Amino acid sequence: MAEKKIIDGRGSFCPGPLMELIGVLKMSQIGDELEVLSNDKGSAKDIPEWVRKVGHEFLGTREENGVWHISVKKTK
């Protein structure tokens, strides 16, 4: 059963939202969906770029009140 996890990376300059995602993905199961919250607009570009490069599935991005919600599915 896939589970949805929220990674609240708001205010995280270091290690930052993408590093948080990488760390959480490592301990997730294949099929899990994760949503990263970030107030750094760079995350909206960096996270999809990495997800595609490594071979996971990028599910989409939306912005609400200055917070980017970036969704990813672990596929391997």
Place this chain on the structure above:
Amino acid sequence: MKILIIGGGMGGTILANNLARRLSQELRAGKARITMLSASDKHLYQPGLLYLALGRTTPDALYRDQAGLLEPGIEFHVDPVETFQLDNNKVTAKSGKSYDYDVLVIATGSRMVAEEVKGLAENAEFFYTEETALKMMRRLQEFQGGKVVITVGVPHKCPMAPLEITFMLHDYFKERGLADKVQLHYTYPINRVHSLENVAKWAGPEFGRLGITSETFFNIKEVDGAKKVLRSEEGSEVPFDLLIAIPAHRGMEVIEKNGLGQNGWIPTNKTKLNMEGRTNVFVIGDTTNIPISKAGSTAHFEAETLGENIAAMIKMGITAPVRDYDGKVFCFIEAGLDRATYAMFNYQNPPDPKAPTRAMHWFKMAYNKLYWASARGLL
């Protein structure tokens, strides 16, 4: 009021001393009691291991007796906790003895888990323990030239360590007259050479100036020791003659075994520092799951905030914290063997590192000694 602190590292020690000073009257009157349980009777200054790996200090300089660092009135036991019974406000330690509490603080830290990557533990050098730092020092002494690869796992303790060891290795080989025979190559998990954008903006060009090559979007998948090749999750390969790794970390096993947090990271409120769902259990240092640097300064500033809040709870009978932790972190960044800079930031403000100076390096050298005053809660 019984305060029980689990862990005698930087966070636990600073907190215990901070509380002992704030609550000196209550301790004398028997109205408060502070107990610390630790796995060791020694206190290790962990940042010093970086210098040990490069032969710049000796092991004895990095240790003090834990009991000697603590304020009078703090009860200290070398008795690591094995089970947490949070619903009953007590823990049971290795000795079999149970310790009850009104307020519990968990500061058990983190550990490297190099063995979780195929081939990494057997084929790389590390500086996160005394044993591995000494092994790395001996390996460096024997090394006469070739490709040195510095690689980085996620998450890891001390966010500046990857840059620091790279810059320090550059100067180390230069001092030995091997600069022309050594190629330094740096890999990093995200798409720049450091997670902090402003630090990456400084370090990237510095790499170029020093002839250090780099590859980003590189997450360690496995190491082939026979072929001396490092492979990434992203599909690339990097050959090496000497592999230096900043391995991924986990929280301590006891946290995982007790189901307090996945991978040993306890879900923690990022400003109040209480364990999620608990009002009398607090977490500081590496043990939290807060998306913030796993660094000594993080533990230090969290401990100061928590000390103020717990003391206020006891002195004024309040339950709401008087102060929020604002995410403050301060990291020195060694930019070689004789110059350094720093990064200071919090949840709201990114760092703006300045050009490295010799003065900042010597300040760091001084802090390596002043740390013992810091642990005592004096600095």
